[in-house]
Amino acid sequence: NAGVMQNPRHLVRRRGQEARLRCSPMKGHSHVYWYRQLPEEGLKFMVYLQKENIIDESGMPKERFSAEFPKEGPSILRIQQVVRGDSAAYFCASSPNRNGDEQYFGPGTRLTVT
């Protein structure tokens, strides 16, 4: 059973470009969480999704950031018009259901904005 997969692992974007980060949850997992880790800091929650639904987006910046988890395919975290402050590691986690199951983390995507 493959773990949580994220791609790309490293992404370099110039200021003003768009970044798309992908997350494929573990097989059988229908809950996906995105976290951001700024350099030398802990992880901060961004958004929690189930298939076709955003459950909690209270950690998402109000502008430029969006997330989706379609019926088919991976979850996508999209950052429009990136700025230098968006440079961070973005981690995706998945769990099988909502009832307190442990979240399993992917390897992360390291975004660098130049």
Added chain:
Amino acid sequence: ELKVEQNPLFLSMQEGKNYTIYCNYSTTSDRLYWYRQDPGKSLESLFVLLSNGAVKQEGRLMASLDTKARLSTLHITAAVHDLSATYFCAVDMTSGSRLTFGEGTQLTVNP
């Protein structure tokens, strides 16, 4: 708002010594997690603590939870260099929802 605080944030210790990392949180929680992160890597789950008084041990690491004091500890026994990493605690306030992480403790074990 749930706050999770770890201390110390930086810990340099010699091989063979014992030490404890503390994790305090501000509100009632359903469960507490400890993770390890190596530089440039993802998070490795170490322990899941589900109830007051829970104690779990794996190798040289032992974690405990006191829900009344809102405190968890990660105890390191006879440290070895391979334990050098950053250790995070994380709290799940509402089952199956977001995790709130501490700032992390950067542990360096010197030969």
